[in-house]
Amino acid sequence: MEQKPSRRAFLSIAAAGTGGLLLTGASLASPSASLASRALAADPFTLGVASGDPSADGVVLWTRLALDPLGLNGRGGMPSRDVDVEWQLATDERFSRVVRRGTESARWRRAHSVHVEVDGLEPGREYFYRFRAEGRLSPAGRTRTTPAAPPSGSSGSSSGAPALSASASLTFAIAACAHYEHGFYTAYRRLAEQEPDLVVHLGDYMYEYGPRGYTALGGSVRQHTPGPCVTLADYRMRHAQYKSDTDLQEAHAVAPWLVSFDDHEIENNWAADVSSSGAPAFARRRANAFQAYYENMPLRRTSVPGGAAMRVHRRVDWGPLARFHLLDTRQFRDDQACEDGLRSGCDDRLASGRTLLGRDQREWLLDGLATSQARWNLVGQQILMAQRDVKVGPGTEVNMDSWDGYAAERTRLLTGFQKSGAANPVVLTGDAHMHHAADLKLDFDDPDSPRVAVELVASSIASDGDGYRDEGRIAETLAENPHISYLDQRRGYIVCRVTAEKLDADFRVLERISRKGAPAKTGARLAIPAGQASLT
Structure with missing residues (x-):
């Protein structure tokens, strides 16, 4: 090299x-x-x-x-x-x-x-x-460029998977959620300083609210362009405002990016053709947002929007070492159950017919896993997949916008992970505004349920301001959710180093973003050994 x-x-x-x-x-x-x-x-x-x-x-x-x-x-x-x-x-x-x-x-x-x-x-x-x-x-x-794929039909092991060089490696960063008003983009600059081979951005690259439309704890440090974003001009101007930030420019210039949107690139918590705010002409708003998103992202022609539709689910192979499966968790989902938000006792979220990915995308993903010969299968998506009960004590309270609001499809998907035979599936997630690491299980309420994959969740780059680390609340959440092994509410990103033997994840955190220049440090380093669908 x-x-x-x-x-x-x-x-x-x-x-x-x-x-x-x-x-x-x-x-x-x-x-x-x-x-x-x-x-x-x-x-x-x-x-x-x-x-x-x-x-x-x-x-x-x-x-x-x-x-x-x-x-x-x-x-x-x-x-x-x-x-x-x-x-x-x-x-x-x-x-x-x-x-x-x-x-x-x-x-x-x-x-x-x-x-x-x-x-x-x-x-x-x-x-x-x-x-x-x-x-x-x-x-x-x-x-x-990515390493070359092995020749068709080649194999270097009895399992049929292509042989890997002992020196094969990949360093990639995971980022998400960068509300411009809530803080400076120091985390992007610190990410760039680590010179990853690749950056995976999992959504909420920009936010559609008007000035002070979503206030962080501790207030805002800068102001959005006039809004909220509705017209094509609105979305273009907002993207330009974000792209003008030199810390973000540095992160873009240091490595290629894989991008996929979540909700705020269009509207908070939208679901397929349903506007969360009941706004009129939502299809037109989506078309405007998609056009501006494509114009401002390094995407191929396969992602050119067709009106209110845009394809962003796709695969990228990193030689025989890793396959990235990027998902779209917005365009094909059913509306959130029980009127969205945090809910207890919502039986509708358990309905077997509810979908988040849509049948075609789910089958596309499972087929890509089943045919993958990569050593690692990295599933990039936007919302928390692990069950997260936020209620302390008896009962359950979960977020309807996350996979907890689509529990039956989650079980089908994780069962598909298991049946696919894909090596070392790891789910990469954004949206939650705090670092998570969790084991994904077929039944989160059964301590003996099989572990199928690991989920790594990146905190926000800037959304919700400086952040904090509440040791008491963290302890309570971990006790309620024993499959979750790490939480941190501070801002930051994740740097992953992948080899044939293991994936190391450094959860990078900053103590503040309300002022520029804060250093980044590793809040935790977790390892996933190859062949083990759980964290060490």
Whole structure:
């Protein structure tokens, strides 16, 4: 494996690009006289760069041009015309060895976003990329392709699974829930400093509320654009506000991302075609939100929305080591039982016909597990899968928006995990605004019920403010839910290191986000040995 440049060196090169420095040897071509005459008046790369959905031979490169990110009508201060954007991909951070280049049109009807699907690359390799538009050069980003899949039908073990190199490894980060008003994005910066190979973002990337529409404990540190988000311009402007944050830009530039939305990218606790607020014209609102989401994320053409529908469930293989199965827990679900919220004695949540994934997506997932030869099967989804009883003492009180509100389908799904024979399933989750680690069981109320998988839940990047660690409440919750082994209400993210033998999860926490600059530390490190569907 080639040696990575230091983060300091990489950021130095990226900063030089931001200033408009054209590096010698492989500089992007000078703009033509006709383009120069229409040159943009200021830097259009105010929203940074990103990459995503890597494969063994390619990756998506993204940027969006915006002269004024919060300009009226969500247009980012850009003219109502398409703009040609040149791009380069190199094997070194100084762009002296450019291996791919081209030009894409940033279409004004797509908010001047650019999605370049590069192919023909080498597997398991690090690359650097940048853009140029009308004489302006973007920051540089770093990305990588996935390791090569084994040849079809190849096998290196008696089990039929492909052989793994002893040095095969993957480091990925899990992030979710980044309410802009509730805190600064220091956690994104600390995540970037750890230089993961991949970032998995599990939803609530942005929030749709108007200013102070959802107040965190301790108040807010900054303010949303006017809202709430309803129109396409609203969603575009809100995404631009979030993307303008330099800590978030740094996290995007350091590694490729896998993204999937939860509820707040559209509306709190929405379910399929049901608006949680009873808002009129919800299909139009969904279409607006999906279009803005695609415009602002490094997604492939397979995720281009079709009106009020958008496909985000997909698979990404990391060679023979890991398969990521990304789920959509919003578009296909039944409405929340018992009018949503925390409920006790809600029999409707137990109904056998209720679905969260929808039949087609559930079968797609189980088929992907059954056919997987990967050493680890990582299921990325949005809401808490483990049962979590929040009531101390007799009785049960659970969240109707989580898998507890769809208990029968959860049992069917976990039974399917077990029957699929998939190696080492681990569920990756966001939404809960606190770190969790739990064993997933067929029956959470039976101490002897089989353990099927492990769930790792990332706390929020910023949502709900500084956070805290209430030892008394944690002890009570763990006593009520013995399958849960770790809880922490502080803000943060998870860094996972995966090898053939085990998955180590570092739960990273920050003591504050109400002020910038807080360090991150490891609140807990938990290990999942291969072949053991429980935490050590």
